[in-house]
Amino acid sequence: MPKKRSGGGLTATQQAAKFLGVSVLSGAVLAGIALPAVGALGLAAKGSVESFDELPANLKTPPLSQRTTILDAEGGQIATVYSRDRTVVDLKDVSPYMQKAIVAIEDSRFYEHGAVDLKGILRALNKNAQSGGVSEGASTLTQQYVKNVNIEEAGDDPTKVAQATQQTIGRKIKELKYAIQVEEELGKKKILENYLNITFFGQQAYGVEAASQRYFSKHAKNLTLPEAALLAGIVQSPSRYDPINDEAEATKRRNTVLQRMAEVGDVSQAEADAAKEKPLGLKVRKPRNGCITAVKGASFFCKYVERVFLSNPVFGKTKEARAKIWNQGGLTIRTTLDPQSQRSVQASLKDHIYKSDKVAAAATLVEPGTGKILGMGQSKPYGYGKNETEINYSVGNDMGGSNFGFPTGSTFKPFVAAAALEEGRPPTQEFSSPYKMEYPSPVQTCDGKPWVNTDGATVENEDESEVGPYQMKKAMEKSVNTYFVQLISDIGLCPVVKMTNALHVVQGNNTKLPEVPAIALGSKGISPLTMATAYAAFASRGMYCTPIAIESITQKVGNQQKSLEVPKSTCSRAMSEKTADTINSLLVGVVDSGTGQTAGLSGRQNAGKTGTTDERKNAWFVGYTPNLSGAVWVGSATQKVQMNYIRIGGVYHEHVYGGDTPGPIWRDAMTGALDGKEALPFNLIHIPDPQPKEKDKGKGDGNGRGNGNGGDNGDNGGNDQLIGGNDGGTFPTPTFSFPENLFQGQGNGGNGNGGRRG
Numbered sequence: 001m002p003k004k005r006s007g008g009g010l011t012a013t014q015q016a017a018k019f020l021g022v023s024v025l026s027g028a029v030l031a032g033i034a035l036p037a038v039g040a041l042g043l044a045a046k047g048s049v050e051s052f053d054e055l056p057a058n059l060k061t062p063p064l065s066q067r068t069t070i071l072d073a074e075g076g077q078i079a080t081v082y083s084r085d086r087t088v089v090d091l092k093d094v095s096p097y098m099q100k101a102i103v104a105i106e107d108s109r110f111y112e113h114g115a116v117d118l119k120g121i122l123r124a125l126n127k128n129a130q131s132g133g134v135s136e137g138a139s140t141l142t143q144q145y146v147k148n149v150n151i152e153e154a155g156d157d158p159t160k161v162a163q164a165t166q167q168t169i170g171r172k173i174k175e176l177k178y179a180i181q182v183e184e185e186l187g188k189k190k191i192l193e194n195y196l197n198i199t200f201f202g203q204q205a206y207g208v209e210a211a212s213q214r215y216f217s218k219h220a221k222n223l224t225l226p227e228a229a230l231l232a233g234i235v236q237s238p239s240r241y242d243p244i245n246d247e248a249e250a251t252k253r254r255n256t257v258l259q260r261m262a263e264v265g266d267v268s269q270a271e272a273d274a275a276k277e278k279p280l281g282l283k284v285r286k287p288r289n290g291c292i293t294a295v296k297g298a299s300f301f302c303k304y305v306e307r308v309f310l311s312n313p314v315f316g317k318t319k320e321a322r323a324k325i326w327n328q329g330g331l332t333i334r335t336t337l338d339p340q341s342q343r344s345v346q347a348s349l350k351d352h353i354y355k356s357d358k359v360a361a362a363a364t365l366v367e368p369g370t371g372k373i374l375g376m377g378q379s380k381p382y383g384y385g386k387n388e389t390e391i392n393y394s395v396g397n398d399m400g401g402s403n404f405g406f407p408t409g410s411t412f413k414p415f416v417a418a419a420a421l422e423e424g425r426p427p428t429q430e431f432s433s434p435y436k437m438e439y440p441s442p443v444q445t446c447d448g449k450p451w452v453n454t455d456g457a458t459v460e461n462e463d464e465s466e467v468g469p470y471q472m473k474k475a476m477e478k479s480v481n482t483y484f485v486q487l488i489s490d491i492g493l494c495p496v497v498k499m500t501n502a503l504h505v506v507q508g509n510n511t512k513l514p515e516v517p518a519i520a521l522g523s524k525g526i527s528p529l530t531m532a533t534a535y536a537a538f539a540s541r542g543m544y545c546t547p548i549a550i551e552s553i554t555q556k557v558g559n560q561q562k563s564l565e566v567p568k569s570t571c572s573r574a575m576s577e578k579t580a581d582t583i584n585s586l587l588v589g590v591v592d593s594g595t596g597q598t599a600g601l602s603g604r605q606n607a608g609k610t611g612t613t614d615e616r617k618n619a620w621f622v623g624y625t626p627n628l629s630g631a632v633w634v635g636s637a638t639q640k641v642q643m644n645y646i647r648i649g650g651v652y653h654e655h656v657y658g659g660d661t662p663g664p665i666w667r668d669a670m671t672g673a674l675d676g677k678e679a680l681p682f683n684l685i686h687i688p689d690p691q692p693k694e695k696d697k698g699k700g701d702g703n704g705r706g707n708g709n710g711g712d713n714g715d716n717g718g719n720d721q722l723i724g725g726n727d728g729g730t731f732p733t734p735t736f737s738f739p740e741n742l743f744q745g746q747g748n749g750g751n752g753n754g755g756r757r758g
Contacts, residue, residue, distance in 0.1 A: 061149055063557045064088055064198055064207070066330035070294075070302055072337040073374075073551065079294040079302050083327040085214075085287060086206035088556070091193035094208055095223035099192060100266040101232035105257045107141040108264045111188055115142050115179035142179045145195040150175070152198060196220075201231060202238030204287045215243065217283040225267065226275040229257040243280055251280060292382055297346035299382030300392040300400075301337055301373070305549050307399045309333075314567050330556040331564075335549055341365050341375035341628075344672025352665045353379040353634065353649040355387045358641050361662070362393035363669050364528045365630040368536040371545035371569035373529070374628070375673060393637060394528045396508045405508020405525030406633050409611025409658065410479040410595075411622045412522035414538070414583055416488050417472060419499040421579040423491045425472075427586065427687045431486040433468025433475065436460035439485060444492030445515045451493065459485050459521075473687050476586045477594030479610070481521060488520040496520070502574035503534040503544055522611055528631040531622045536629035538587070538607070541683065542580035545571040577683070584682045591623065599623060599663030601670060604679035608666070610658025616643040621662040623670070626680035630670055632662040 067082035091099070103110045109117050117140050139147075154160030182191060201211035211231050212220040223231070233253035234241045243250035255276045262272035291302035309315055309326055316322035325331075345363050353361045357379070365375035380389045395401040420429065439457050442450035461467075461481050468483065475483035488496060493515045500506075500513055507513060508525045518524075529547060537544040546569050553564040587607035591600040595610040599621050608623020618635035634656065635643070643656035653660065 063328055063330065064152060065328045066556065067210075067289075068326070068329040068331040068333065070291075070305060071332065071334045072296075072298075072339050072342070073335065073372075074339055075334065076295075076339055078296065078298050078335070078337065079291050080288060081290050081302075081306065082329050084206040084329070085204050085210045085289065086197070086329075087209040087213075088197045088207065088330075088559070089209045089220060090559070091189055091196070093219070093221045094193075094196055095221055095228055097225045097228035098196070098208060098220060098223050098231065101225075101228040101257055101261060102196065102235070103141065103192070104261045104264050104266055105232050106144065106235065108260070110141050110192070113140065115183040116140060116176065140179065141195050142182055142191050143175050145191055145198065146175045146178045146182060148195070148198045148200075149178075199235055200238055201234050202242050203244060204289070213285055214287070215282055215284060217285045225271065226254065226258070226278040227281065229261065229275065230254040230280060233257045243282060244284060247280060254280070294382075296337075296339060296342045297349075297377045297381070298337060298342055300378060300394065301335070301342075301376040301549070303382070303392060303400055304373075304376065304395055305333060305335055308549055308567065311398070312567050314565050325555075332554045332556075334551045334553070336367075336372035336374060336551055337376075337549075338365075338372075338374040338673070340675070341669075341673035342377065344675075345375040345377040345669045347672060348665050348668035349377055349379045351649070351668060352661065355380050357648050358646065359634060359636050359643060359648060360389075360393060361632065361634045361665060362528050363630060363632045363665060364394045364532045365628060365669065365673055366529070366532040366536050366547060368539035368624065368627065368629050369543060369545060369571070371533060371536070371547045371571070373547055373549045375630075375669070376529070389637070391637065393633065396506070396510055396527045396530065398510050401527055402508055402525070402637060405527045405530070406618045406620075406635055406639075407524060407613040408522040408526050408531060408620055408622075409613045409618060410522055411531060411609045411611035411620045411631075411658070412519065412526075413476065413479065413484050414587060414609055415499055415503065415505065415534070416484055416496055416520045417476065417586060418538075418575055418579055418583050419495040420472075420487055420491050421582050422499065422575055423495050425487075425491065427472045427582050427685075428690070429487070430469050430471045430690065431475075431483050431490075433461075433466075433470040433480050433483040433486065435464050435467050435482070437482050437485070439517055440489035443489050443517055444494060446494040446497055447515075451516060469690075471690050473586055473589055473689070476609075477589045479595055484520045485517060488517055493517070493519075499575070500534075502572070503537055504546065505530055505534050522613065528633050531620070532629050532631035535608075535622050535624050535631065537574045538580050538583045539624040539626050539629050540580075541577045542573055542575040543571050544574040545569045578685075581683045581685050582687070585684045585687055587623070588682065588684065595657075595659050596621065596623070596663055598659045599667045601625070601667060601674075604674065605682050605684075606670070607682070610663060612657045616656050617641065619643065619656050619658045619662050621658050621666045623666055625670070625674065626682055627677060628670060628674055630666055630673075632666040632669070634662045634665070 064086060065082070065084040066086045066088060067080045069080050070078045072078055107117070109119065113119075186194070197207040197209075200206055201208070201214070203211075203214050205211040205214040208220045208231065211234070212218055212223055212227075215231065216223070216227055230243060230250060230253075233250070233256065234243070236253075240246070241250050241253045258267075258272040258275050261267050262269045267275075291299045291306065293299075294302040306326070310319070310322050312322075316325060345365060349361055349363060353359070360378060360380045362378040363375070364373065366372065367374055376394050378393050380387055382388065382390065384390070390400070391402055392400045393402060393406075396405060397403050421427065436458055437460075439453040439459060441453035444450050459481055466478065466480060468480070470478070470480050470483045472483075472487075474480075496519065497513065497515060505513065505526060508527050513519050513524055533545070533547045548567060548569045550566045553566055554561050555564055584607050587609055588605065590596040590610070591606055591608050596608050599608055599610070600606060604625055606623060606625045608621055611620035611622070612618070613635075617639050618633065620631070620633050622631040624630065634648070635641070643653065643661075646653055646656065648656065648661060
């Protein structure tokens with residue numbers, strides 16, 4: 001019968017013995033915390049035994065976070081992203097030297113004991129008692145694995161990480177019980193495999209495969225004896241034994257591991273001694289984490305893919321749920337990015353604009369009928385240094401783009417024309433289109449409250465010779481401002497709103513366009529991706545398809561692969577085939593004989609529209625073939641640079657306009673992207689030219705250019721001024737301004753600039 005204390009209780013020693021017995025030698029808890037022997041005995045109280053018995057039996061083992069690989073449409077790697085750089089491998093894919101080295105130095109009796117090592121405990125207790133402090137612990141590999149699982153579960157939450165690593169009896173008791181469970185369920189080989197995959201080896205490398213790649217640029221299965229010993233030695237203190245920053249200390253530690261391997265019989269003493277003489281032999285591979293490392297200039301597209309994942313409910317109902325999956329990683333994301341198109345986009349941007357220029361350029365290519373984003377790039381690379389940026393100029397603010405997008409100028413006019421055609425207006429619709437006129441008033445809106453030009457605001461064309469009457473075809477080619485103002489007045493604002501809604505045309509801040517006449521002239525900021533996908537609807541004969549960037553995703557969880565659902569493009573009819581065919585016929589004229597001649601492609605039908613905004617802060621070309629649509633923007637991201645008397649890409653421009661800078665970028669990007677692809681035809685319709693009136697005979701422009709190229713007018717976000725301009729002709733000094741009520745309030749930074757023609 002056990003000897004009791006006064007009062008009926010067991011002595012501290014007896015309580016400790018009971019605790020050790022009940023918990024199957026759970027004194028490893030005490031040794032694992034590396035306390036002196038006397039203090040350790042005092043901690044084994046009745047409450048601890050009861051707490052141990054009440055612990056849940058199952059260890060929560062989250063999937064190990066791994067690197068995510070982002071691929072292009074052909075399977076080429078774009079980038080890897082991860083919260084922890086880890087690649088899980090089977091034990092058979094780990095060098096036998098590595099398996100022996102980690103066991104020898106961390107838990108040499110691993111195959112002989114259970115969840116705890118009694119001999120190790122007694123040795124640690126004795127050594128710590130002699131030293132009067134902490135000199136040795138006795139946690140087994142299994143206990144260390146459990147600790148790492150808890151750290152992994154904590155993720156990047158600093159509070160949870162602190163709780164998972166704090167030196168307390170409570171944590172050690174939990175680890176012990178879980179270690180017993182793990183030993184029973186997994187067995188030694190699986191525990192070793194899991195440990196090698198979860199543990200941290202320094203230099204952002206988690207798991208032996210990532211460590212082998214980081215330090216030696218090879219797979220873990222190919223590690224040699226001295227290489228394996230080096231990695232095994234790092235685990236105890238990754239910062240202290242970092243071979244990159246302290247070669248001498250790392251070498252000393254490696255040799256300690258080699259000697260231990262000889263002592264336990266894993267290698268002969270001669271083999272260990274020979275390995276000690278070897279240099280470290282590092283072949284360091286720097287960490288390449290994140291979209292900043294993306295190849296083919298695809299960093300911005302890579303970030304767009306990440307934004308899609310983190311924002312789309314298909315990947316999780318909440319923001320937190322999506323972030324957890326992304327951080328867990330192990331994803332292989334095949335995207336829509338076409339390597340040929342991407343190379344062409346980047347080459348064209350590089351040829352026409354320098355990253356050090358005062359202005360920037362962005363280009364996006366989209367496939368009509370599918371919504372697939374095939375190319376996305378910009379002149380200023382992704383980064384944080386000089387002439388670099390984190391802002392993706394191709395997309396809206398919600399996806400990492402500019403706050404408001406960029407005013408589009410005349411590239412908006414085809415939307416007005418499409419709305420008019422849907423309302424039954426013929427492409428031969430004629431308006432007086434004078435050189436200068438007051439905005440027609442009133443103009444009907446969707447809510448029934450008409451817009452009224454209370455201040456007598458006026459609009460004018462670029463050149464005094466541009467005097468109507470004009471029909472739609474010539475007005476589109478020359479981008480006649482007064483024609484489109486009269487057209488939007490005739491049909492009202494609501495049909496235009498209906499058309500832009502069907503084409504998902506929104507401002508860069510994701511808000512709808514205002515119901516004001518100035519939208520006809522491209523006064524509001526829109527992203528290149530939005531413009532490219534909207535124009536793609538013309539190319540696909542009226543079918544609009546939402547843009548997509550992801551084809552498929554698989555996720556590796558442990559040794560299992562599973563497929564994840566991905567967002568699909570949603571296609572809907574935005575306009576009739578007849579309307580789309582008519583717009584195509586109109587815009588073919590723009591590149592054949594209008595403001596976009598310098599952008600025209602050779603050997604295939606193509607259509608498009610130029611646009612240049614007030615003070616030449618933005619210049620656009622948006623165009624397409626039946627199988628590819630693209631938008632190019634050039635301008636000041638801050639909307640502070642006027643592109644007059646400026647050098648871009650080494651070429652001096654007296655005045656920049658839509659046809660002379662973004663046009664050639666579009667042409668070259670499209671040419672390369674379409675190389676080897678079928679030259680498909682449009683379904684063009686014949687639009688008769690008007691018969692010349694008697695008074696106009698002899699005044700024709702012959703080649704369609706006699707009256708100069710046009711552009712659109714609009715409002716300036718800072719002061720709501722309307723400034724004239726001419727893509728290719730003269731540039732009169734603006735002498736007029738719009739009253740504030742014309743645009744319903746002041747502009748907001750980059751969102752308020754109006755447009756010139758062309």
